[in-house]
Amino acid sequence: MAQVETVLAKKLNTFVRLSPDEMACLASLQSRRRSVSALTEIVYEGQTDHRAWILQEGWANCYKLVPNGGRQIISFPLPGDFMGLRSVLLRTSDHSFASLTDAVISEVSRQTLAEIFRQFPRIAIAILWATSRDEAMVVEHLVNIGRRDAIERLAHLFLELGHRLKMVGLATSEGFACPLNQYVLADALGLTAVHVNRVLRQLRERRLITLTKRQVIIQDLPGLRALAGYDSTYLNGGIDGT
Amino acid sequence: MAQVETVLAKKLNTFVRLSPDEMACLASLQSRRRSVSALTEIVYEGQTDHRAWILQEGWANCYKLVPNGGRQIISFPLPGDFMGLRSVLLRTSDHSFASLTDAVISEVSRQTLAEIFRQFPRIAIAILWATSRDEAMVVEHLVNIGRRDAIERLAHLFLELGHRLKMVGLATSEGFACPLNQYVLADALGLTAVHVNRVLRQLRERRLITLTKRQVIIQDLPGLRALAGYDSTYLNGGIDGT
Helix, strand or coil: CCCCCCHHHHHHHCCCCCCHHHHHHHHHHCCCEEEECCCCEEECCCCCCCEEEEEEECCEEEEEECCCCCEEEEECCCCCCEECHHHHCCCCCCCEEEECCCEEEEEEEHHHHHHHHHHCHHHHHHHHHHHHHHHHHHHHHHHHHHHCCHHHHHHHHHHHHHHHHHHCCCCECCEEECCCCHHHHHHHHCCCHHHHHHHHHHHHHCCCEEEECCEEEECCHHHHHHHHCCCCHHHHCCCCCC | CCCCCCHHHHHHHCCCCCCHHHHHHHHHHCCCEEEECCCCEEECCCCCCCEEEEEEECCEEEEEECCCCCEEEEECCCCCCEECHHHHCCCCCCCEEEECCCEEEEEEEHHHHHHHHHHCHHHHHHHHHHHHHHHHHHHHHHHHHHHCCHHHHHHHHHHHHHHHHHHCCCCECCEEECCCCHHHHHHHHCCCHHHHHHHHHHHHHCCCEEEECCEEEECCHHHHHHHHCCCCHHHHCCCCCC
16 A cells, blocks of 8 residues: 555654554545635534544634633644544534634544544554643643733744644744734733734744744744743653554 | 442443443442542652542642743542543653542552453443543633633632532532632632632622632522533533444
């Protein structure tokens, strides 16, 4: 079988070396691709069908709306990430996923997933690892909003995005393409768009990082890490053994 | 085999009706019990051994320390909850667990868990459901801190605790025993202890809920739900079918 390294395989491969058969299984898992335009709702809160999605290209966001009209962005799925895997287990999805840019997604049904878990236990473990990492990220976002000030929050988010994008070949140490605007950043960080704008200016003036024309330019990585108190263990921890 | 309904079984039973064999398996899983006194660290951040714990009696908290000296409490494990299950998968634990009161815990090794998953797939699914629910809670805490004001946050937390305690027979609609003080509440809600104190007074004066002598007394459940914009779907969603 020809080896096709999908973005998901690229990500999982950083933690468990996949065999050609396993790579082929992952490729076939992702063969049903669909294009969606920007701002399309992919999974909505309360949805009850048992499907998950893998983001292949583009950016997405996962969020929850609150009764007072506000929105809290929980995470930004990037290429190679699962969306809605939890609603395959829980009866309903407890939050929504939408594309932020034009995107390509592939569907994963509950049946397919169960079949793969049965035939390829190492893929099951690798997917569980990826899910655990996603959850560790939500914990880190909680810490970010609860206990870091605005400039630390923004620095931390950019460092995390850079780290994750690098893992799938979409960032260098110098920076990455980034479609997030002030409004989206505000909803992720529990801030207002005006506040985000002010903090972006501070980060630029301190020559740490610049967001311009949908491009993040990292000017001083060690400085940025020190400012954010950034420790990437929650993204690096791999599965062992198998 | 004699049926022993552990708190974990009581919780899992609300979602999948366990057979006598499965109940017995859960009971034997939890047979190695250990008492710990209040404020004992059970799992620490960075820990690398592959053990998880089930809280049998007492209250615990799961938290992360930030470099500036602050602490963010991520969740409050209650009787029947797993602690550190994720560090069985990830190489290191990405946060810490400690008892808040004198507590009884039981150890679950990676090997035991793998064995149970192989022999009792329905227990595996039920445990995955419980884990998914725990993660849905962290998402809800993120929304709480990011997009709710102080009084809504506190109301939401009390409603969630009441709901979870009721599930394991430790609360009624009138209230529950609660060892949380202002400092602990502050670290969970991204507030200061002084602010928590003020908000507790407001909740009492509005005759919604009172925390006094380690006891939460719910005076107006519908009023409290309306104030918090509380929707318990994230706790209720059950697994289906199996």
